[in-house]
Amino acid sequence: MRRIRRRPPLPVMNDLSLTPLVDTALTLLIIFMVAAPMMRHAVRVTLPKGSLQESKGVKEELVVYVDKDNDIFFETKKVATQELARQLQARVGTRQEVIIFIRADKNASWGVVLELFESLRSVKGIAHVVLPTQKIN
Numbered sequence: 001m002r003r004i005r006r007r008p009p010l011p012v013m014n015d016l017s018l019t020p021l022v023d024t025a026l027t028l029l030i031i032f033m034v035a036a037p038m039m040r041h042a043v044r045v046t047l048p049k050g051s052l053q054e055s056k057g058v059k060e061e062l063v064v065y066v067d068k069d070n071d072i073f074f075e076t077k078k079v080a081t082q083e084l085a086r087q088l089q090a091r092v093g094t095r096q097e098v099i100i101f102i103r104a105d106k107n108a109s110w111g112v113v114l115e116l117f118e119s120l121r122s123v124k125g126i127a128h129v130v131l132p133t134q135k136i137n
Contacts, residue, residue, distance in 0.1 A: 043065040043067055043073045043076060043103075044067070045065055045066070045067055045068070045103050045104065045105040045108075046068075046105055046106050046107070046134075047103060047104075047105075047106065047132060047133055047134040048104075048106035048133050048134065049106075049133060049134050049135075049136045050133030050134070050135070050136065051135075051136055061098065061099065062088065062091065062092075062098065062099070062100050062101065063100075063101045063103055064084065064100060064101070064102050064103070064116065064120070065102075065103050065104075066102065066103070066104040066105060066108045066112060066113055066116065067105050067108065068105040068107040068108060070108055070109050070112045072084060072112075072116060074087060074088075081115060081116055081119050082119070084116075084119070084120075085119050085120065085122065085123055088100070088120065088123050088126070089123050089124065089125075092123065092124070092125035092126060093125070094125070095125055096125055096127065097127040098125050098126050098127060099126075099127060099128045099129075099130060100120050100126050100128070100129050100130065101130045101131075101132055102116060102117060102120070102129060102130070102131050102132075103132060104116075104131065113131070117129055117131070
């Protein structure tokens with residue numbers, strides 16, 4: 001007759017090490033803190049230089065970009081001027097005193113920027129359209 005040998009039960013680990021979880025969470029936090037400011041400016045533009053300084057209290061809530069190829073971008077998507085006006089009207093809604101920033105490249109055509117400027121001024125709810133510049137050192 002065959003004998004069946006029973007093994008002793010494996011020891012049970014009652015505690016779970018949280019160190020790898022905390023290390024991973026902190027690493028991801030650092031990565032997102034570094035990457036978040038880069039994701040805001042997805043469209044690369046070189047602003048023209050100017051002597052006027054923007055007021056520090058104004059938050060750039062809605063930003064429209066015009067790149068050096070005269071393409072217009074809103075929320076990192078290329079749009080036409082008429083479509084942009086419709087999108088902004090829907091986005092602004094019933095709010096008042098909204099400020100729009102046009103971050104236009106210094107090599108962009110002045111005609112395209114002026115046409116965009118006039119189009120945005122016609123949208124109801126927009127109080128100011130701002131053309132920011134790079135501060136001269």
